[in-house]
Amino acid sequence: MTKIYNILWVDDEHDHPEMEPFIIQAEARGIILIGYSNFKEGFEALQRNLNYYDGVLLDALFFFDESSTTPNKKGLGASIGKLNELKGKKVFPHFVLSGQSSFTDEQNDILEANDLRCYNKKEPEDVKELLETIKSEADIQTDLQIKHENQSLFEVLKDYPDSARDTFISIFKGLKGFDNQFDDQLYFTQLRIILETIFRRANAFGLLHDKCVQVSGGKVNLYESYLFLSGLDTNHFKVNCSFTHFPKLIANNVKTIIHTTGAASHTSVVDITENIHIQAYRKGVNTTYLLYSLALQLMDVLIWFDGYSKTNSxxxxxxxxxxxxxxxxxxxxxxISEIERVAPNGWASVLLNNKTKSISVYKGDVANLNLSAGDKIKFTIKDSSQAQNITKL
Structure with a gap:
């Protein structure tokens, strides 16, 4: 899988046809340029989604905001200033590419003050060197290393809210030893929200019943959703699915995440400090490993669901x-089930629970309803083993 680099590109001519060869050249190296014509819009996008971007490419002269009519140095200066301001949150490798001789051929105060080189967009070798440098400097960044090491996951997360990607980047940083001080309340909540998003997407594909995602104004009932997708009867909504979507291990992962994070009902009203099982666990094992294990299980669920939903759309x-x-x-x-067989003594049997449980049908009912193998009947069960209230369908 090709490594992908998402680069913010601020250039007033980013969408000009003449820039298309440069864009194609960058994409051939896995560099995706997300273009904006002015400082304000470009850096608003950057700040909204810090973990999405892996670097910044700036023109030398471009618009400051949407109302600007003439490209000038103000945008470049503001961009460099904002990048310095953001260093406390994330360090972005940044580069300047221009065809302006006042930047490429002459000494420039802005570039000199910030120890920056201006690559010449008119020189093919300069452009080639720039693209390779973007990759090499971006590769040093922890966030990008995480995304490249877990490309399957982050490819899936493109279809999820930005907060999902941010959550996993933070957790991977913890696994790498950069930050082991996690707030369980915050991150358990984030895992539940991601699981809720999976269930909403399952509903959009028709895999999950509407009743499971339309609780009390549109909330998702996580446990009922788990039951439905596992082919089990829901506890409260009086629906089930005749086809089991969750494989056994995926179902186990989902159930563990729901029960451990305390989200037996909804994603937004759970206080982990009131979960007596978590608090008892914390008395003996007060580490972040429980959070990591749940996050890793959820990653498998995300990747499984992505493939499953595409082949069952x-x-x-x-x-x-x-x-x-x-x-x-x-x-x-x-x-509802079919008569499996009628015995010589007149009694019949039907199979339930994926043909693992046999239910007997009284010989008098078999005779009265003229039942034979293959007939479909509706019934309730008496004493867990005998059909009653039988109707032939």
């Missing part, structure tokens, strides 16, 4: 597996 087909659950007056659930 037929919304109508996915919704065809949705089932409403019916109950009798005593609260017993109606099941």
């Amino acid at each position: 037929d919304i109508a087909k996915n919704k065809s597996y949705w089932q409403d659950l019916e109950y009798d007056a005593e609260g017993n659930k109606f099941e």
Whole structure:
């Protein structure tokens, strides 16, 4: 997989047709240039999404803001000043590329004061050297190392809110030993929010029932969602899915994340300090490893879901597996299954739970309903082993 470098590019001519060869040349090296014509818009984008960008490329003369009519040095000076200001949050390798002779051929106060070189966009060798330097200097940055080491994950996260990427970068930094002081309340909450996003996306594909993501004004019920995607009956919504979407280990990962972070219902109202299991755990093991283990499990869930949703994107087909659950007056659930066999003594049997549980059908019901192998019936279960309230479908 090719390494990708996302570079903020501020140049008033970034979208000019003459720049297309340069853009293509950069992309061939994995450098994606995200262009803006002025300082204000470009650096607002940078500040909104610090962990997305891996470096900054500046023209020598460009617009200061949307109202500017003449490119000038003000934008360059403001850009360098802002990059220095942001060093406390993130250090961005930054470069200047221009065709202006006052920057490429003469001594320039701004460049000299900031120990910067101006690469000449009119010189092919200069451009080639610039692109290689962008990559080599960006590679030193911890954030980019993390993204390159975990490209499969971060490729998936392009479809998720920026906060998801930020969460995993912070966790990977902790794993690398840069920061081991995590607030469980904050990061457990972030993991739940990412899981909620997965479930919302599952609903958009028709994989998850609407009832699971439309609780109390649009909240996601995490545990009910887990049950539905695991092919199990929901506890409160009286629906299930006849097709099991979650593989066993993915289902286990999701269940562990939900229960450990205390999110038995929703993502936004859980106080981890009130989770007695976490607090008991903390008394003996007060480390960040629990958080890391949950994050790593969630990474597998994200990567699995990305592939699964792409190969199971037929919304109508996915919704065809949705089932409403019916109950009798005593609260017993109606099941639907086919007669597996009719024994010589007149009794019949049906199989439930992926054909792992056998339920008997009384011979009198078999005779009265004229049942034979292959017939579909609806029924409740008496004493966990015998069908009753039988209707032939």
